[in-house]
Amino acid sequence: MSTETFFASCPRGLEAVLAREVAALGAADVNSVDGGVQFAGALTLGYAVNLHSRVASRVLWRVGEAQYRGDQEIYAAALKLDWPRWFNVERSLRVNVTAIKAPVKSLDFVTLRVKDAICDRFRAHRASAGKRPSIDTQTPDVRVHAFLSAQTVTFYLDTSGEPLFKRGYRREAGEAPLRENLAAGMLALSGWTPVMPLLDPMCGSGTILCEAVMIAANRAPGVNRAFGFEKLAHFNAAAWLKLKADAQALEKISIQSNIYGSDLRGDALALARANLAALGYPTAVTLKQANVFEMPAPAAAGIIVTNPPYGVRLEDRDQLAAFYPKLGDALKQKYSGWTAYILSADMQLAKKIGLAASRRTPLFNGALECRLFEYQLVAGSMRRSKPAVPASSND
Numbered sequence: 001m002s003t004e005t006f007f008a009s010c011p012r013g014l015e016a017v018l019a020r021e022v023a024a025l026g027a028a029d030v031n032s033v034d035g036g037v038q039f040a041g042a043l044t045l046g047y048a049v050n051l052h053s054r055v056a057s058r059v060l061w062r063v064g065e066a067q068y069r070g071d072q073e074i075y076a077a078a079l080k081l082d083w084p085r086w087f088n089v090e091r092s093l094r095v096n097v098t099a100i101k102a103p104v105k106s107l108d109f110v111t112l113r114v115k116d117a118i119c120d121r122f123r124a125h126r127a128s129a130g131k132r133p134s135i136d137t138q139t140p141d142v143r144v145h146a147f148l149s150a151q152t153v154t155f156y157l158d159t160s161g162e163p164l165f166k167r168g169y170r171r172e173a174g175e176a177p178l179r180e181n182l183a184a185g186m187l188a189l190s191g192w193t194p195v196m197p198l199l200d201p202m203c204g205s206g207t208i209l210c211e212a213v214m215i216a217a218n219r220a221p222g223v224n225r226a227f228g229f230e231k232l233a234h235f236n237a238a239a240w241l242k243l244k245a246d247a248q249a250l251e252k253i254s255i256q257s258n259i260y261g262s263d264l265r266g267d268a269l270a271l272a273r274a275n276l277a278a279l280g281y282p283t284a285v286t287l288k289q290a291n292v293f294e295m296p297a298p299a300a301a302g303i304i305v306t307n308p309p310y311g312v313r314l315e316d317r318d319q320l321a322a323f324y325p326k327l328g329d330a331l332k333q334k335y336s337g338w339t340a341y342i343l344s345a346d347m348q349l350a351k352k353i354g355l356a357a358s359r360r361t362p363l364f365n366g367a368l369e370c371r372l373f374e375y376q377l378v379a380g381s382m383r384r385s386k387p388a389v390p391a392s393s394n395d
C-alpha cells in the first residue's frame with residue numbers, strides 16, 4: 001500500500017484540533033500549518049479523515065509538485081501529470097488556484113492554463129480518444145486545486161467534493177448560522193464532553209447543539225453524505241463501505257443528553273428543531289424560547305458555548321453595545337459554576353461584557369477574525385475589567 005500525502009484545510013485557529021483528529025485516525029508526519037494540517041498515510045486514510053473529522057473543511061490529496069517561474073512553467077508542470085490515471089475523461093472538472101506571494105499577474109489566467117494542461121493531457125491520452133473533460137464550476141465531479149507559493153506549485157485532487165461542513169443534516173439556516181465545522185471546533189476548544197451539561201442560550205438554527213448531539217451520539221459527521229473520492233479512478237469501494245459500516249456500528253441510536261438550547265425567537269427555535277429532527281435526534285436537546293438575560297441556569301454547573309448576535313450595520317452596533325453588559329450581568333448572576341465560551345468578532349463589544357476572560361483563542365469565521373472568549377463564572381472570583389463600583393463592594 002503506497003503512502004500518500006494530504007493537506008486538510010480547516011477554519012484558522014483550529015489547526016491543533018485538526019492535527020489531533022488526524023493523528024488519532026493513524027496519520028503519520030502530522031504537521032500543522034496556517035489554515036490546515038499536512039499528513040501522510042494510505043489513500044483510505046483520506047477517506048477516514050473525510051468521514052470522521054469534525055473540523056476539517058476539505059481533504060486534498062497531493063499529486064504533484066514543481067518549481068516554477070511563470071505561467072508557462074505551471075502549464076508544463078500540470079501537463080506532465082498523469083491525470084487520466086486519476087479520473088475518467090467523462091468526469092466534469094473544476095480547477096481552483098490559490099496563492100501566497102506568487103509572482104504571477106492573474107490567478108484567473110493560471111486557472112485557465114492549469115485547466116488547459118489537464119485537458120491537453122487527456123486529449124493526448126490514447127484511451128480518451130481525443131476527448132477532454134467538460135468544465136462544471138457549480139457541481140463538478142472532480143476538483144483540482146493548485147497552490148502557488150513564491151517558487152513552488154503543488155497540485156491536489158480534492159477528496160472531499162462539497163466542503164465538509166456540509167454534513168447533510170441542515171434543513172434550514174437561520175440568521176448568520178455558524179459553519180458546522182467551526183461550531184464543532186468551538187466545542188472541542190471548550191473541552192466539553194457529553195457527561196457535562198451544555199447550553200447554547202442564543203442557539204439560532206442550532207448548529208452548536210446539532211454538533212454536540214453528533215458528538216454525544218458518536219455519529220461520524222460524514223456518514224450521510226457523498227465525497228469527491230468516490231468519483232476518482234482509484235476509489236476503493238469495499239474499503240469505504242467497511243469504514244462507513246464500522247462507524248455506523250459505533251453510533252448510539254438514542255442518547256441521554258443534558259444538552260440545552262434556547263433563543264429569544266420562536267422561528268429560530270423552529271429551525272433548530274427541524275435540524276435536530278433531520279439529524280435523527282429530535283428530542284436529544286431540551287429547547288426553550290427564552291431571553292438569555294432572564295433564563296435561569298438549567299443545571300448547577302456546565303459549559304456554555306454560543307455566538308451572540310453581531311452587528312455589521314451601525315444601528316446594530318449601538319444595540320449590541322447595550323446587549324453585552326446585560327449579557328455579562330446575566331452570566332454573573334445566574335451562571336456561577338459554569339464556564340462560558342463566547343465567539344465574538346468585535347473586540348470592543350467583547351470588552352463591554354464586563355467579565356475578565358481567562359482565555360482568548362483567535363478563530364476565523366470565514367474571513368471574519370473572531371475570538372473565542374473563555375469566562376470562568378466561579379462565584380466570588382469574577383471581576384469587571386473596568387469596575388463601575390469599587391471592586392471590594394462588587395465582588
Ligand SMILES: C[S@@+](CC[C@H](N)C(=O)[O-])C[C@H]1O[C@@H](n2cnc3c(N)ncnc32)[C@H](O)[C@@H]1O
Pocket residue numbers: 174175176177178201202203204205206207208262263264265268290291292293307308309310
Ligand atoms: C448569530 S445568531 C446565532 C446563530 C447560531 N449559532 C446558528 O448557528 O444558527 C444569534 C442568535 O441570538 C438570538 N438572540 C438575540 N438576542 C437574544 C436574547 N436576548 N436572548 C436569547 N437569544 C437572543 C437571535 O435570535 C439569534 O438567533
